[in-house]
Amino acid sequence: MGWFVLQVFPQYGLIPRWPENGTGFIHPDDVQLVERLIPSERVLRRDGFDGTYYQYRYGEFSFRLRPCMWLPIAGEGIDIGDEVETIGTGMERELFVGVVTGMYYVRRKGRILYRLRRAEQTQKRLYLSEHLRLLTDKQRVRPGEIKHPTPTWNGAGERITDW
Numbered sequence: 001m002g003w004f005v006l007q008v009f010p011q012y013g014l015i016p017r018w019p020e021n022g023t024g025f026i027h028p029d030d031v032q033l034v035e036r037l038i039p040s041e042r043v044l045r046r047d048g049f050d051g052t053y054y055q056y057r058y059g060e061f062s063f064r065l066r067p068c069m070w071l072p073i074a075g076e077g078i079d080i081g082d083e084v085e086t087i088g089t090g091m092e093r094e095l096f097v098g099v100v101t102g103m104y105y106v107r108r109k110g111r112i113l114y115r116l117r118r119a120e121q122t123q124k125r126l127y128l129s130e131h132l133r134l135l136t137d138k139q140r141v142r143p144g145e146i147k148h149p150t151p152t153w154n155g156a157g158e159r160i161t162d163w
Contacts, residue, residue, distance in 0.1 A: 007049065009046065009047050009048050009049075010045050010046060010047050010075065011045070011046040011072060011075075012043055012044070012045055012046070012072070012073050012074070012075040013043070013044060013046065013070045013071050013072040013073050014040070014041055014042060014043055014044060014070065014071050014073065014105050015038040015039055015040075015044065015068070015069075015070045015071070016039055016040070016041065016071060016107075017039050017069075018038065018039045019068050019069065023035070024066075025065055025066040025067075025068045026063070026064075026065055026066075027053055027063065027064035027065070029064075030063035030064055030065075033061055033063050034063050034065065037058055037061065037063070041104045041105050041106070041107075042058055042102070042103065042104060042105075043058075043073065043103035043104065043105050043112055044056050044057070044058050044070075045057045045058070045075075045079065045080075052066065053065060053066055054066075054067065058080065059080035059081060059101065059102075060081075071105075073105055073112070076112055076129040077129075077134060077138070078100060078103075078112075078114060078129055078132060078134055079100065079103075079138075080100050080101060080102065080103060081099065081100065081136075082099070082100045082134060082135075082136040082138070083097065083098075083099055083134075083135040083136045084097070084098060084099070084100060084114075084116065084132040084133060084134055084135055084136075085097050085098075085132070085133045085135055086098070086116070086127065086131060086132060086133075087131060087132065087133050088131070096118050097118075097135065098116035098117055098118040098123065099116065099117050100114050100115070100116060101115050101116065101117045101122060102114065102115035103115075104126065111128060112128075112129065113126035113127065113128065114126060114127045114128075114129070114132065115127075
């Protein structure tokens with residue numbers, strides 16, 4: 001009897017080096033996109049596995065890869081597209097609301113840095129998660145995995161009339 005590992009999604013990580021065996025691990029429809037995104041220090045979000053390909057996302061870009069070596073990292077609850085508020089550090093008091101447009105992992109610090117867009121201007125500075133307050137409500141209920149029969153009623157039956 002084989003052991004199965006339950007994978008919990010989303011997972012976060014990066015592919016810092018190009019796999020040595022070419023582009024065979026990339027879904028044929030996604031080769032051009034993936035060649036632009038990896039290898040890099042971008043933090044990719046892995047959303048699921050269909051038995052052959054993992055589904056990845058980086059902001060508005062979605063692509064599929066076969067299982068390959070990647071560096072898993074712990075997510076911090078902030079994703080690309082989330083609305084955040086800067087909370088300032090030290091004497092810095094320029095607080096603003098922005099949208100996360102990039103996530104980058106700095107291995108020597110072991111941290112994720114976030115790039116923000118304020119109005120229509122991308123900020124030069126990168127922010128740590130403790131300098132941001134998440135404004136996007138991310139509570140979601142995942143769809144059920146058990147198929148339940150849908151009840152049907154044909155109109156026959158007794159009606160309660162004495163209430």
